[in-house]
Amino acid sequence: MEAKVMKIALIAHDAKKDLIVKLATAYEPILKQHELYATGTTGKRIMAATDLKIHRMKSGPLGGDQQIGALISEGAIDLVIFLRDPLTAQPHEPDVNALIRLSDVYEIPLATNIGTAEMLLRGVKAGFLDWRKIVDDMKERPINL
Numbered sequence: 420m421e422a423k424v425m426k427i428a429l430i431a432h433d434a435k436k437d438l439i440v441k442l443a444t445a446y447e448p449i450l451k452q453h454e455l456y457a458t459g460t461t462g463k464r465i466m467a468a469t470d471l472k473i474h475r476m477k478s479g480p481l482g483g484d485q486q487i488g489a490l491i492s493e494g495a496i497d498l499v500i501f502l503r504d505p506l507t508a509q510p511h512e513p514d515v516n517a518l519i520r521l522s523d524v525y526e527i528p529l530a531t532n533i534g535t536a537e538m539l540l541r542g543v544k545a546g547f548l549d550w551r552k553i554v555d556d557m558k559e560r561p562i563n564l
């Protein structure tokens with residue numbers, strides 16, 4: 420089966436920005452084969468450090484998490500890496516929870532820490548999520564009666 424171009428969302432709270440930049444740098448060869456989305460500041464930081472092209476949404480506290488959530492609800496995101504900061508209260512906590520909730524509603528693989536993020540990216544490389552292409556193709560196929 421042909422490998423699927425995955426739509427991957429990359430998000431990190433401020434305390435985890437350096438970490439997501441390191442992750443994106445280390446996994447750039449894998450990430451560059453896919454279509455990338457990010458919240459505003461996370462995307463800016465990753466693009467400054469790598470050659471990756473990213474669709475940037477608004478910054479998280481200004482609605483970026485909700486924009487990514489809306490994409491998830493439309494079936495337009497295949498995987499989410501959200502390095503959240505569990506030690507700092509966020510002014511937009513409801514948006515953060517809503518994004519995580521929607522990932523579960525739509526059964527989208529979601530990593531909230533670097534350990535899981537690495538496993539997911541290695542899984543992407545190994546083709547573990549290529550089955551999603553079959554689901555997509557079925558959605559797009561016109562019904563011929």
Ligand SMILES: O=C(CO)COP(=O)(O)O
Binds near residue numbers: 515
């Ligand atoms: O706040 C965020 C996620 O909740 C991330 O937003 P930024 O990438 O704009 O900092």
